[in-house]
Amino acid sequence: MSDNTVIEVSELHKAFGDLQVLRGVDLRVERGEVVCIIGPSGSGKSTLLRCVNMLEQPNAGRVSVDGVDLTDPDVDIDAARRRIGMVFQSFNLFGHLNVLDNLTVAQRKVLKRDKENAETVARANLTKVGLSEKEKSFPNQLSGGQQQRVAIARALSMDPDVMLFDEPTSALDPELVGDVLGVMRQLADEGMTMLVVTHEMQFARDVADKVLFMDGGVIVEQGDPEQVIGAPQHERTKSFLARVLDPTHHGPSDPAL
Amino acid sequence: MTRRQRASAFRAAQYALLLVIILVFAFTANWTQLRHSFFNLEAAAKQFPDVITVALKNTIVYTVLGFSLGLALGLVLALMRLSSVGPYRWFARAYIEFFRGLPALLIFIAVGTGIPLAFPGTSLNRNVAIMVSLGIISAAYMAETIRAGIQAVPRGQIEAARSLGMSPGRAMITIVIPQAFRIVLPPLANELIMLTKDTSLAFLLATTPDQQELAQFARQALNTTQSLTPILVGGLCYLVITIPLSLVQQRLERRFGAGVKPGGGV
Numbered sequence: 001m002s003d004n005t006v007i008e009v010s011e012l013h014k015a016f017g018d019l020q021v022l023r024g025v026d027l028r029v030e031r032g033e034v035v036c037i038i039g040p041s042g043s044g045k046s047t048l049l050r051c052v053n054m055l056e057q058p059n060a061g062r063v064s065v066d067g068v069d070l071t072d073p074d075v076d077i078d079a080a081r082r083r084i085g086m087v088f089q090s091f092n093l094f095g096h097l098n099v100l101d102n103l104t105v106a107q108r109k110v111l112k113r114d115k116e117n118a119e120t121v122a123r124a125n126l127t128k129v130g131l132s133e134k135e136k137s138f139p140n141q142l143s144g145g146q147q148q149r150v151a152i153a154r155a156l157s158m159d160p161d162v163m164l165f166d167e168p169t170s171a172l173d174p175e176l177v178g179d180v181l182g183v184m185r186q187l188a189d190e191g192m193t194m195l196v197v198t199h200e201m202q203f204a205r206d207v208a209d210k211v212l213f214m215d216g217g218v219i220v221e222q223g224d225p226e227q228v229i230g231a232p233q234h235e236r237t238k239s240f241l242a243r244v245l246d247p248t249h250h251g252p253s254d255p256a257l
Numbered sequence: 258m259t260r261r262q263r264a265s266a267f268r269a270a271q272y273a274l275l276l277v278i279i280l281v282f283a284f285t286a287n288w289t290q291l292r293h294s295f296f297n298l299e300a301a302a303k304q305f306p307d308v309i310t311v312a313l314k315n316t317i318v319y320t321v322l323g324f325s326l327g328l329a330l331g332l333v334l335a336l337m338r339l340s341s342v343g344p345y346r347w348f349a350r351a352y353i354e355f356f357r358g359l360p361a362l363l364i365f366i367a368v369g370t371g372i373p374l375a376f377p378g379t380s381l382n383r384n385v386a387i388m389v390s391l392g393i394i395s396a397a398y399m400a401e402t403i404r405a406g407i408q409a410v411p412r413g414q415i416e417a418a419r420s421l422g423m424s425p426g427r428a429m430i431t432i433v434i435p436q437a438f439r440i441v442l443p444p445l446a447n448e449l450i451m452l453t454k455d456t457s458l459a460f461l462l463a464t465t466p467d468q469q470e471l472a473q474f475a476r477q478a479l480n481t482t483q484s485l486t487p488i489l490v491g492g493l494c495y496l497v498i499t500i501p502l503s504l505v506q507q508r509l510e511r512r513f514g515a516g517v518k519p520g521g522g523v
């Protein structure tokens with residue numbers, strides 16, 4: 001593993017009871033890379049992402065982030081998670097805290113930054129996601145798109161080495177998707193290392209350095225976005241893309257864009 | 258009969274029944290006697306100012322003391338109920354079943370006689386004994402309420418906190434418990450109302466005159482005034498506490514109960 005590898009997953013297995021969800025997944029994300037994971041619902045994308053920061057405990061295999069093996073029972077998982085930002089499909093903003101406090105609470109309690117310092121960092125990140133005027137609002141006063149951008153700013157305020165996104169735009173009204181994707185593009189341009197589960201094919205094509213197609217708990221196909229999305233090799237990838245790119249299409253797979 | 262006719266006949270029958278009941282009471286009760294006993298202004302005047310400055314004050318003090326201890330103990334028990342350590346869970350379970358199942362009266366007697374036995378030589382501080390009695394009873398109820406509130410906080414809140422590097426304990430204290438308390442505020446207000454009335458058992462701990470609360474004060478006054486009016490005065494004083502609490506509870510329910518969902522998710 002080179003010094004530039006941020007995430008390395010090997011032979012990862014995860015089962016929920018009898019249900020085998022991940023059946024041997026290998027994955028590598030280099031520093032500054034944007035890797036997008038696509039695939040049908042239930043294929044194990046979220047589970048894979050959640051194994052990367054150990055929100056799910058894998059049954060077998062290895063996950064290392066910044067060279068630290070997170071499957072080691074003696075690892076300080078809280079310390080490791082400080083360097084791994086996560087953005088959830090359902091935002092999960094802290095409902096009892098206003099926007100500014102959402103961004104400062106972990107900085108203060110976990111990183112032990114003082115109030116002033118934490119607020120400076122928080123405001124810089126709010127400005128970055130275009131919500132500096134919302135710092136006193138509560139989550140339930142914001143639109144879904146605004147909440148998700150606050151969630152991104154919250155993760156960024158911890159100065160993570162890598163960001164995980166689990167379908168960040170799937171819960172949003174269509175007209176709000178663009179704002180969130182815009183923030184993510186900007187992050188990618190700034191060189192953030194990102195692992196993104198998404199159904200936004202245009203985003204994956206434009207931004208990803210690598211696209212993985214998952215189905216049935218394994219990575220079926222991976223490579224350059226133009227190759228995986230533009231000219232998929234596997235039958236399963238072709239039929240998935242046909243369904244995603246043209247939901248009304250019922251004929252034989254034709255993933256031409 | 259049409260549906261409309263049937264409905265109005267049914268309503269008429271209900272009003273008739275109500276009228277009969279009122280008339281029976283009006284003619285059978287001895288109103289002069291009742292008015293003389295319960296609405297004796299002279300006897301009522303004698304209750305003041307002590308009913309307020311001593312009795313009402315003590316009822317409030319005992320309620321606040323008991324509720325504070327009950328809340329703290331209830332939170333600890335709720336966390337024990339949710340602990341991954343078996344013996345903690347079993348203890349909390351046993352505590353809750355035990356103290357929910359016993360009449361408050363027995364607990365007051367047990368505390369009043371038990372503390373001097375357990376700690377010989379200490380003189381029983383009555384405020385402490387009342388606080389302990391009320392606290393251990395209300396803790397059993399509040400523990401279950403708080404546990405339900407903690408479990409009602411969406412899982413995503415804990416996951417978000419953990420993903421930011423918070424330890425399980427830190428996530429519980431900073432993220433989960435504050436949101437759980439908003440969820441359980443209405444039922445806790447209800448506990449507080451119940452507790453206010455349970456303070457009437459404080460007389461079991463042999464209180465001195467300046468430690469009397471409303472119920473005991475009223476009973477004592479029955480003897481001195483030869484009238485039932487002190488019962489009415491004492492009763493009204495309880496309502497002075499409980500009705501505002503009910504109003505607060507209703508407002509909290511409207512504010513937190515239906516509208517605002519914790520987490521602000523979809």
Ligand SMILES: Nc1ncnc2c1ncn2[C@@H]1O[C@H](COP(=O)(O)OP(=O)(O)O)[C@@H](O)[C@H]1O
Pocket residue numbers: 016019021039040041042043044045046047048
């Ligand atoms: N905590 C869980 N307990 C049981 N089954 C789960 C759990 N999480 C996910 N699963 C199951 O694992 C499979 C993969 O889920 P997931 O990783 O969420 O897929 P995706 O994100 O690709 O839609 C699904 O069949 C889902 O029902």
Ligand SMILES: [Mg+2]
Pocket residue numbers: 045046047167
């Ligand atoms: Mg998913």
